[in-house]
Amino acid sequence: MAAxxxxxxxxxxxxxxxxxxxxxxxxxxxxxxFLTAPKPFSWAIPxxxxxxxxxxxxxxxxxxxxxxxxxxxxxxxxxxxxxxQNLVHCESCGxxxxxxxxxxxxxxxxxxxxxxxxxxx
Numbered sequence: 001m002a003a004x005x006x007x008x009x010x011x012x013x014x015x016x017x018x019x020x021x022x023x024x025x026x027x028x029x030x031x032x033x034f035l036t037a038p039k040p041f042s043w044a045i046p047x048x049x050x051x052x053x054x055x056x057x058x059x060x061x062x063x064x065x066x067x068x069x070x071x072x073x074x075x076x077x078x079x080x081x082x083x084x085q086n087l088v089h090c091e092s093c094g095x096x097x098x099x100x101x102x103x104x105x106x107x108x109x110x111x112x113x114x115x116x117x118x119x120x121x
Contacts (some may be wrong), residue, residue, distance in 0.1 A: 090103035
C-alpha cells in the first residue's frame with residue numbers, strides 16, 4: 001500500500017511539471033541570462049513603428065512574373081504610328097506620294113524603260 005501511495009505522489013508531481021506554465025518556467029531556468037536581459041541598443045526609430053510607413057503602398061507592388069518580350073512589343077506596337085502629314089500629288093501623274101520622294105508609279109515606269117534600254121544595248 002505504501003508503494004502505491006508513493007507512486008501516486010510521484011505521478012502528481014510529474015503532472016504538475018507537464019502543465020504549460022510549469023514547462024515555460026522550467027525552460028526559462030535553463031536559458032542564459034544574456035539572452036533574457038533587455039537589449040541596451042535598438043535600431044528602431046521611436047516615431048516610426050515599422051519601415052512600411054516610410055514607403056507608399058504602390059512603391060512595394062511587384063509583378064508576379066516577368067513580362068515577355070512579345071507582350072512588351074504588342075503593348076507598344078501602336079505607340080509609334082502617326083498619320084502622315086506630308087502627302088502631296090505627283091506633278092507628272094497626279095497620284096499621291098510623300099513629299100521629297102519619288103512617285104512609285106513614275107519610278108516603276110522609269111525602271112521598266114531603263115531595263116528595256118539595257119537589254120537592247
